[in-house]
Amino acid sequence: MAKRDFYEILGLNKGATAAEIKKAYRKKAIEFHPDKNPDDKEAEAKFKEAAEAYEILSDENKKARYDQYGHQAFENGGGGGYGGGMNMDDIFSQFGDIFGGGGFGGGFGGGGGQRRMKGSNLRIRVKLTLEEIANGVEKKVKVKRKVQAPGTTYKTCSTCQGSGQVTRIANTILGRMQTSAPCNACGGAGQTIDKKPSDADAQGLKVAEETVSIKIPAGVVDGMQLKVSGKGNEAPGNGVSGDLIVVIEEEEHEKLQREGDNLHYDLYVSFPDAVLGTSKEIDTVTGKVRIKVEAGVQSGKILRLRGKGIPSINGYGKGDLLVHVNVWTPKTLNKQQKDFFETMKDDEHFDPKPESSDKSFFEKVKDMFS
């Protein structure tokens, strides 16, 4: 089934503002909320669909990609898309805040019984050099997260006696029906705040700066998201902390260009060096290496340094470093140099005589991918 347009899902037009997107999502989330639609698979699917649309449209970066490329922008798992869809826990932990309102408002659970509140997730961007990506790196980042303020105490909710649920008897056309819903007074947690210090917010939390150490494996890709469990915002009472979502950003390298796990390097050699042969020092992600350039090298030749690329994120092998040889032809000559080349002009030794080993550029490209 073709995916529906994200704006259409939320009942919006392209160009909707962030506030409009949030408002529209909130409306849909409440309409299709599983607590309101128990055992309704269709409502659940719509609830997820709206969350997926909101996940993209609420993120400036992803929204820009979606606006430009549509759903294609996130296919093939490229750069932290929504891939296999979100599950209910993800939705509640990521967008719990949007429901706001009574009690702790931290996040609704999947229905039934007392629920442990989950703190909201935090999101940070981490910039990495190509060298850091190639070798893996541990980054220490400062994160401002909500933690339980010292001195905050909690008590059992007096409205639901700690069960997190309230039952209501409603008269409907089908007769009297008993429904249970999360307790509004405590948001379903079964606890409310007893005492809190003056610098704590309504949930008994305050913002504290913490240094979090993040182990980043080799081979990550720009846009990829890593999760550090429990390093998001804390939840009130006996709730569990949200997660810290780390979005990878790859810095551009001065000399190397990345293409998947392979790297490309443009090597320029002078005319005499190409004729006579030379050795050149080039940059790799693990330091400089010296490579030999054979006498008589042709412009366009690709030298492949096996395993000098980026390790596969799946832990399987390494890419190569492809060195592209460019013979630099002088653009200006003095009189003496000009005379020198003039004398070579009619020497048939200088006529091009490509051999089968001097493949054309297109044949080389074909080889690279075979």
Ligand SMILES: [Zn+2]
């Ligand atoms: Zn309660």
